[in-house]
Amino acid sequence: MQQAKFCPQCGTPLQEAQFGDRMRPVCPACGYIHYVNPxxxxxxxxxxxxxxxxxxxxxxxxxxxxxxxxxxxxxxxxxxxxxxxxxxxxxxxxxxxxxxxxxxxxxxxxxxxxxxxxxxxxxxxxxxxxxxxxxxxxxxxxxxxxxxxxxxxxxxxxxxxxxxxxxAVTYRAATEAEAIAAMEINLKYGQPPRDFLAIVRQDASVLLIATDGQTILGYATLAVDLPGETVRLDNVFVLPASRRWGIGTRLLTSSLDYARRRGVKRLITELDASNPAIVVYLKAGFRICGYLDLSLFQQPTATHPVLFLTYRIGD
Incomplete structure (x- = not known):
């Protein structure tokens, strides 16, 4: 790495001197300190x-x-x-x-x-x-x-x-053993408690998981609200180390495929307005159809409105 030899302010030859935690080129005339940054x-x-x-x-x-x-x-x-x-x-x-x-x-x-x-x-x-x-x-x-x-x-x-x-990640419905593993992940990362085991045992709901081999990287839960009308997407979660690589988007795509197989007209969900994942939903084709300001109902912990999003199947 090439070192500076002369002061860029006055032209005096630089000298090595202790400054901070290391030796640095310093100008003895004007006091200029030369830092080499990446x-x-x-x-x-x-x-x-x-x-x-x-x-x-x-x-x-x-x-x-x-x-x-x-x-x-x-x-x-x-x-x-x-x-x-x-x-x-x-x-x-x-x-x-x-x-x-x-x-x-x-x-x-x-x-x-x-x-x-x-x-x-x-x-x-x-x-x-x-x-x-x-x-x-x-x-x-x-x-x-x-x-x-x-x-x-x-x-x-x-x-x-x-x-x-x-x-290479696969997206599919979870088994009962995988539902238990997903509940442990939920607990570890402080997500709202959910009975995933009950979800996989019901015909009108599903726990979709993203897996890399035997490792669960993320999941989404869905339930039929109105047969032939609406599927509710309750939550999408991806492990922090696996985010930014499109896994959340593909869980949304798998959720839409599930809704189509159930023959419904729309997929609905709700998110806190501060959740940055809203961008992922909007890029996937969801639209904001309303919001609820919980502070109006005297809930002091509610700092942001809840947004309601919908995806119309076939649009």
Whole structure:
């Protein structure tokens, strides 16, 4: 890692001096202290029809390897703006950001350290083609991803491994043993107590689970309110470590499939207005149809209204 030799304020040669918890370059003339901060990069994981966008790098480092659209953040832009710009420049796609996927450190003590901020995104325009500093740009399904030694950086490999693993999650009705396991998860994470065992034993209700092998990553409970009319979605929960990878959205999709199989006209649910998951419901096609301000009923603990959402089957 290249060290600064001269003071950028007065031009005096810098000297090593103890400052804080380490030796730092300090100007003996004006007192300037030179801090070496990590660089910041931003990028996107753009998914469309169960496929992810990768670009083939045309410049060093790692020329001719595949990676996610990403690059360094300029001083006059936000990380979000940089992620959108880099995606457009490298892949030709205009995107909107959906969620923060992760923050990854890279580099070493001998090299410049950096931080990659990665966002989930979806396309809103443009056409996929190799742009600046890229040789190629393609969509890859989970089973089509290049081998690890052809992925540009370990940060990109980690994100793609997580994405591929999330795509392999299965969604189905729970068994009685899995209902008991889900109740334990509910208790562990402080969710409202629910008798999932009773739910799986009834014909007019179901506990849907998202599983990675034998591990339950999330669940949703549904019950038929009015045969032929309404299915109620009581709650959707995903383990904190498994969020941001589309599992909640796919639990909603599975819930809609269940409602269609029951031949009902709509799926309804309710959420606290402060719940950030509302965005997931709206993107899945739910619409807000009303709200209830519980504070009007002299409930002092109610700080936000309850929103009622509905999804009309067939819309």
């Amino acid at each position: 660089v910041v990069a931003a990028g996107t994981l753009v998914e469309e029809r169960e496929r992810v966008v990768l670009i083939k790098r045309g410049v060093d480092p790692r020329t001719n390897t595949w990676g996610l659209p990403a690059g360094y953040v300029e001083a006059d832009e936000t990380a979000e703006e940089a992620a959108i710009r880099e995606t457009r420049e490298e892949s030709g796609l205009d995107v909107a950001l959906d969620d923060l996927l992760g923050v990854y450190s890279f580099g070493s003590a001998e090299q410049m350290r950096g931080v990659l901020i990665l966002y989930a995104a979806h396309t809103i325009g443009g056409e996929l083609h190799a742009g600046d500093d890229a040789l190629d740009a393609r969509y890859f399904a989970p089973n089509e991803l290049p081998p690890d030694d052809q992925i540009s950086f370990w940060t990109h490999r980690k994100a793609l491994h997580d994405w591929r693993r999330a795509r």
